[in-house]
Amino acid sequence: MDFNQTLRQNNLRVEKLLENTTNGFAKNDVNDAVKYSLLDGGKRLRPCLVFETAKLFGVDDKNIEKIAVAIEMIHTYSLVHDDLPCMDDDDFRRGKPSCHKKFGEANAVLAGDALLNLACETLLDGEYSQSYFRAIKYIFDCSGICGIIGGQAVDICPDKQKDFETLDFLTENKTAKLIFACTVATAIYCGATTEQQENLAVFAENFGKAFQVADDLLDADIDQNLSYTNLLGVDGAKKQLNEYTQTAIDSIKRFKNADFFVELCKFNLTRNH
Amino acid sequence: MDFNQTLRQNNLRVEKLLENTTNGFAKNDVNDAVKYSLLDGGKRLRPCLVFETAKLFGVDDKNIEKIAVAIEMIHTYSLVHDDLPCMDDDDFRRGKPSCHKKFGEANAVLAGDALLNLACETLLDGEYSQSYFRAIKYIFDCSGICGIIGGQAVDICPDKQKDFETLDFLTENKTAKLIFACTVATAIYCGATTEQQENLAVFAENFGKAFQVADDLLDADIDQNLSYTNLLGVDGAKKQLNEYTQTAIDSIKRFKNADFFVELCKFNLTRNH
Numbered sequence: 445m446d447f448n449q450t451l452r453q454n455n456l457r458v459e460k461l462l463e464n465t466t467n468g469f470a471k472n473d474v475n476d477a478v479k480y481s482l483l484d485g486g487k488r489l490r491p492c493l494v495f496e497t498a499k500l501f502g503v504d505d506k507n508i509e510k511i512a513v514a515i516e517m518i519h520t521y522s523l524v525h526d527d528l529p530c531m532d533d534d535d536f537r538r539g540k541p542s543c544h545k546k547f548g549e550a551n552a553v554l555a556g557d558a559l560l561n562l563a564c565e566t567l568l569d570g571e572y573s574q575s576y577f578r579a580i581k582y583i584f585d586c587s588g589i590c591g592i593i594g595g596q597a598v599d600i601c602p603d604k605q606k607d608f609e610t611l612d613f614l615t616e617n618k619t620a621k622l623i624f625a626c627t628v629a630t631a632i633y634c635g636a637t638t639e640q641q642e643n644l645a646v647f648a649e650n651f652g653k654a655f656q657v658a659d660d661l662l663d664a665d666i667d668q669n670l671s672y673t674n675l676l677g678v679d680g681a682k683k684q685l686n687e688y689t690q691t692a693i694d695s696i697k698r699f700k701n702a703d704f705f706v707e708l709c710k711f712n713l714t715r716n717h
Numbered sequence: 718m719d720f721n722q723t724l725r726q727n728n729l730r731v732e733k734l735l736e737n738t739t740n741g742f743a744k745n746d747v748n749d750a751v752k753y754s755l756l757d758g759g760k761r762l763r764p765c766l767v768f769e770t771a772k773l774f775g776v777d778d779k780n781i782e783k784i785a786v787a788i789e790m791i792h793t794y795s796l797v798h799d800d801l802p803c804m805d806d807d808d809f810r811r812g813k814p815s816c817h818k819k820f821g822e823a824n825a826v827l828a829g830d831a832l833l834n835l836a837c838e839t840l841l842d843g844e845y846s847q848s849y850f851r852a853i854k855y856i857f858d859c860s861g862i863c864g865i866i867g868g869q870a871v872d873i874c875p876d877k878q879k880d881f882e883t884l885d886f887l888t889e890n891k892t893a894k895l896i897f898a899c900t901v902a903t904a905i906y907c908g909a910t911t912e913q914q915e916n917l918a919v920f921a922e923n924f925g926k927a928f929q930v931a932d933d934l935l936d937a938d939i940d941q942n943l944s945y946t947n948l949l950g951v952d953g954a955k956k957q958l959n960e961y962t963q964t965a966i967d968s969i970k971r972f973k974n975a976d977f978f979v980e981l982c983k984f985n986l987t988r989n990h
Contacts, residue, residue: 474870475862525830530822549803550873553826554866557798557833561861564837568854577850581841588834589748593827597747600823 447707451492458491459483461513465566477547477555478562481520484538490515493626496704497644501634507576511583511633514563515625518587521559522596522622524552531600560587579633583625591621606670612653614670620652643698650692651709657685658715689713720980724765731764732756734786738839750820750828751835754793757811763788766899769977770917774907780849784856784906787836788898791860794832795869795895797825804873833860852906856898864894879943885926887943893925919968924982927961930954931988962986 445453462482469475491512498508527534527542528549535545544552567580585591595617604610627644636644660671661681672681689709696705718726735755742748764785771781800807800815801822808818817825840853858864868890877883900917909917933944934954945954962982969978 469862470867472867472870473874474866478862521830525826528823528826530826550801551870553798553801553803554869554873556830557794558862558866558870560830560833561857561866564857565854565861568850568857572845572847572850574845577841577845581838584834584837584841588838589742589751589831593747593831593834594743594745596827597745597824597831600827601746 454492474554497630503634514566517563521556524556579629582629586621586625615656623648623652646695650688654688727765747827770903776907787839790836794829797829852902855902859894859898888929892929896921896925923961923965930958
């Protein structure tokens with residue numbers, strides 16, 4: 445199956461899972477806000493990475509589905525809270541009004557809270573094992589104060605340094621940590637060796653950073669606070685993108701049948717054309 | 718040991734645990750906001766209920782401590798987000814500036830998120846067992862859209878009904894559900910029978926409601942949107958308080974050595990004098 449077919453198939457799978465999760469919700473604005481944000485037709489890159497990582501180990505079961513869905517919930521909650529007026533104050537998300545523009549701030553705060561809580565409920569539902577327990581611990585380490593929230597905490601500091609070290613820290617935590625969750629946590633559940641986990645961690649870090657550089661290149665015309673294009677210039681950022689991409693590919697090629705990941709890295713390279 | 722000694726001892730224990738948890742935090746405003754809100758000298762009623770429920774079953778270990786600390790984190794996060802300008806807009810909490818007044822809204826949103834995430838990290842750290850897994854699932858069911866968040870979702874509706882049924886739903890979810898978490902989740906971990914879990918659930922529901930009625934009686938002079946005193950009058954609310962208290966006591970007395978719980982119910986009765 446080619447790259448686009450795989451993407452589409454994983455996409456259909458996660459849409460169905462997310463719809464099943466939200467189907468039984470009681471009718472109120474917070475739940476509507478959760479559905480609006482969660483079922484908005486995002487790329488579902490993160491669940492896709494979970495399914496494809498599990499394939500590397502020949503594993504596919506309910507727990508993998510739970511990990512995929514829960515990480516998408518965590519990703520969505522972080523976007524809903526990031527968009528709030530007191531944070532990035534974004535009125536639009538993927539071409540539609542952002543959650544607080546559509547449902548009001550109070551409902552958006554609660555919808556974000558509900559999504560993070562729902563990720564816990566989802567992960568804790570049903571079967572478990574020692575490796576599954578360690579995998580879900582890893583996910584919440586990635587989303588917490590040593591991960592996404594830690595990155596956000598530094599990003600909202602008005603007096604943060606505008607240097608490469610700070611940008612690297614922000615990208616590592618705000619973007620790459622959830623990619624770590626997709627690949628390394630899934631690998632932990634699948635019984636990966638320490639070496640396999642490390643290869644996936646190197647992939648996650650470098651693909652996560654390559655993804656952010658590509659984003660910055662797409663937005664190079666927009667005045668940004670702290671970005672790869674601002675710090676390195678467009679050519680410097682392209683060079684950095686190629687370096688991160690090559691390291692990610694070298695690392696993932698240690699697995700057999702990792703074509704999807706290689707294609708994903710190449711696809712990311714073409715996003716700025 | 719008498720009631721006040723037990724309270725004090727549990728209090729010291731949980732303060733120490735919370736300080737240990739927050740000691741290694743990196744230095745930034747979000748982490749300072751987490752510490753400020755978590756180490757603010759609250760009553761620690763919920764951790765106390767966890768420790769005392771565990772005592773009913775002769776259990777005391779690291780997992781009990783994690784349950785106690787995590788529930789206090791969930792309680793604290795819900796207060797931090799409730800106080801936000803877009804929610805209840807409270808400038809003070811326990812006589813001090815509320816989290817967003819002290820650290821700004823963005824840091825308060827992230828501090829609340831961090832506290833909920835920290836509850837997950839805490840609960841998922843270390844030892845586990847089937848009963849522990851079920852217990853922590855129960856906790857996040859209580860804090861989610863079928864618990865605290867579900868209660869909040871209805872409470873912030875501008876057109877909610879102002880009747881006893883709605884008030885009962887709000888109290889059950891916003892106040893009692895976390896008491897369910899303290900008692901029933903702890904009991905699940907301790908290997909309680911279904912009957913024992915049900916008795917603790919009846920206690921949680923009725924003590925939780927009695928606690929809310931006592932709160933409303935304390936604030937009876939303040940103009941409130943929807944409260945027991947508004948709906949039932951002061952005398953009617955006192956009658957309701959006595960009924961909930963008696964049901965809670967009858968239920969908890971099915972356990973041997975439940976003196977602490979009985980004293981707690983009696984203490985709550987005296988709060989409005």
